[in-house]
Amino acid sequence: MTESASANQRHYCMAVGPRTGPRGTRAAVLKDFAWEPGQTITVRFLSGSQELRARVAAVAAEWTTATTANLRFVVVDRGRADIRISFVAGDGSWSTIGTVAGQVAQAEATMNYGWLTDDSPEDELRRVVLHEFGHAIGLIHEHQNPQHPIDWNRDAVIRDLSGPPNSWDLETIEHNMFAHYTQAEVEATNTDPKSIMMYPIPLAWTNDGFSAALNDELSPLDRELVSRSYPAQ
Secondary structure, eight states: OOHHHHHTTSOOOEEEOTTTGGGOOOOEEEGGGOOOTTOEEEEEESSSOHHHHHHHHHHHTHHHHSSOOOOEEEEOSSSOOSEEEEOOTTSOEEEEOGGGGGGSOTTSOSEEESSOOTTOOHHHHHHHHHHHHHHHTTBOOGGGOTTSOOOBOHHHHHHHHTSTTTOOOHHHHIIIIIOOOOGGGEEEOSOOTTOTTOOOBOGGGBSSSOOBOOOOSOOHHHHHHHHHHSOOO
16 A cells, blocks of 8 residues: 555544635634633533543643643533534534634534544544644644645645545645645744644655654644643733
């Protein structure tokens, strides 16, 4: 199996940004859709066992407990919630970006874990939940950081992501892989290959020698960025 083909065996996340509707996208923080420092963000689960919900909530909390980001997540059982989480198999892994969640009807999910179940190993669950909650607090995909535009091998990326398990159409690939924000739109560090918000990128996908592994922890730059974006008041 080639490196490129091996990468295609991975599920990739879709971030839901304000420009692209519920299944597209655009680690840097998107300034216009960041929460207020000190804000309590409510979270409600639309499905999933109690055990799975507890595992997800515990990992999500690391964005605030393992950093100095001035935010707080509170799980609620009913009523209005800022973030609503579903576990719809076959719908992929995705999240709205930051306060874009407020544009979604309360009965609908703002985040989905399409392949997490009670049997998911902890390392897989940690990787996916940290990534999606990064989007939920306003972070974009790190490979779209304007501080390091990647020279993509477009044909290789399109070929791999149009096949299973992702099976993305060209528009979805364009939004999730090749679109960039401007420097003015984001609060950013230097592009961080170790970021939890970075896709795994094989060498075959780029023309400039850039690659990134499958990251499963918050990097030092992730911690620095959210601490700076959500300072103590």
